Structure formats: C-alpha cells, structure tokens
Amino acid sequence: MKKLVLLFSLTLLVACKTSKVVTKEIPLDQTTTPTEEVIEDSKSEELTEIEKVEFIKLRPATVNAAQKQKAYELGKRILMTCNTSKFKPFTTAEATHSVINNITIDKLSTICNRYRTYYGTFNDIELVEVLKSTKNSSTIYRYKALYSKKVANKELRVTMNAASKVSAIQTMDWNNSL
Template sequence: MKKVILLLMAVAFLSACKSKSTGIFNSTKKPDIEVLASEEINPALKSKAYGLGKRILNTCNTSKFKPFTTQEATDKVIQNTTLERLSSTCSKYLLKYGQFKDIQLVEVIKNNKDNSHIFRYKAEYQRKFIQKELQVTMNDENKVAAIKSTDWTDVYVP
C-alpha cells in the first residue's frame, strides 16, 4: 500500500513540474513596448504631441497657461495640470535651469498593451549643465494621457 501511495505522489509531483511555454520562441507575440521609426508615426499625432508638450513648458517663460480641452487631454491630465501646480514647478525650473528654449523629439515608443505612444523629447534650457526629458504619452484616442519630466537617460525606463 505504501508503494502505491508513493507512486501516486511521484506521478502527481512530476505532472505538477511540467514546463510551461514562456513565449521566448513564440514569434507571433508582439513585445510590450517597441521603438517606432520616424516614418511609422502619424504626422498629425507627432505635431499634436509636440505642440502640447511645448505649451506646458512655455508656461514657465510666460506664466500663462491655456488649459487643455477634453479633445486634447484626458480628464485626469486636465485636473492635474492647473496653473498653480505648473507655477510651483516652473519656479523651481527657472531657478535651476533658466528659461525654456525648445524640445527635440528623440524617439517614439509604442506601448502595445494599451496602444499608446510615448513621445520622448530632450528639453533645452538656458543653462545646459543637465539634460532634461519631457515624456508626452498619447492614448489610443490621440489625447494626452500623461506628461512627465525627468532627467535625460539614453535608454527608456518605463
């Protein structure tokens, strides 16, 4: 009887240890994120992301901000981008980096999970001792879903 129980436990153990397919060799699955070539990007979407990103950073120079509309941004972004919040961030940036000059598109990353596009810009300021990055995330409805400013890194870090 002990041998039968041990044999059943061994069979149960071996069946529980069967390997799963990890998808490493599955060529039909798309990666979660991918860098797009410049010609793969809709020019209207590229222009819209540039305009909205530059509008945010120009607020630091002019102290005037035209709020986003519901056609330009999601409700969450509209609620979070107020003149008061931008002013507090801008005062820090003006002291540290000087006047904002322009942004240069470096790459566009497509997030295949939610079909959004992340536009990575290098932000140019008066003082050039550190490179800043502006990320503008456009969702599948071509609305701004997120705006993020960080120190520049050559490799995208989600």
C-alpha cells in the same frame, strides 16, 4: 552587529535583480505584436508576463504626423508656461480628464520656479524617440527639453492614447535608456 549588517546587505544584494529590456524598432505599418526581447540577468530564469517587452521603438518618420505634431505642441505649451507665466488649459479634445484635472496653475508655477532657477529659460523640445505600447496601444513621445543653461538634460514624455489625446505628461532627468 557588524555581522548582522553584512548579512542584511548580502540579502538585499541577492534579492535585487536588475533586468534590462531592449526594444526592437519596427515601422508603424506592421502589427504591434511583442518582438524579440533580451533580458540581462545574473540568473537565467523563465520570463513572467510582467517581464515581457512592453514597448516597441518606432522611427519618428513612420508615426502619424498629425499625432506627432499634436504631442509636440501640447508638450511645448506646458514648458512655455515657464517663460510666459500664462497657461491655456487643455480641452477635452486635447487631453483626458485626469490630465486636465492634474495640471493646475499652482502645480505648474511650482515646477516652473524650480526649473527656471536650475535650468534657465525654456527654448524648445526635440523629439528623440517614439515608443508604442504593446498592451494598450498608447504612444510615448520622448523629447529632450532644451534650456538656456546647459547644467543638465531634461526629458519630457508625452503619452498619447489611441484617441490621440494626451493621457500623461512627465518631466524627468534625461536617461538614454527607458
């Protein structure tokens, strides 16, 4: 039995490959073609289409100011719901239909109760980095959420599509890498 567990663990370890995609920072003015990619891997194999660079890191100063402000306001509106318990639903000019349909007051209440318990009251969000997708020209704004308790850092990702509408909103634990 021990040999079987050891063999299974070894097989699992060999089967799991980790790769890290490093993005290159370029201004928004230039074209958004895939840039250099660095992948750390125990074996140097040829890259498939899935493993190629998917995002380009942009400097926040080079991003469209109106879209950046819109992403900030919409992201902050979601998290301020936890403090005020009042949510103004997104309009079709602000978000896609899937986002509008997925953000309900019930889902927000559940998330807010958990966040208030662990992290305290929400203060503000701070823009950390902006990523541009090379595949579908969407822009991801990564914000660090600031709460009254300094227990853990939370991240808010606001994804804006080419039409400057919110196409996704995610919260997760802060991670310095993608």
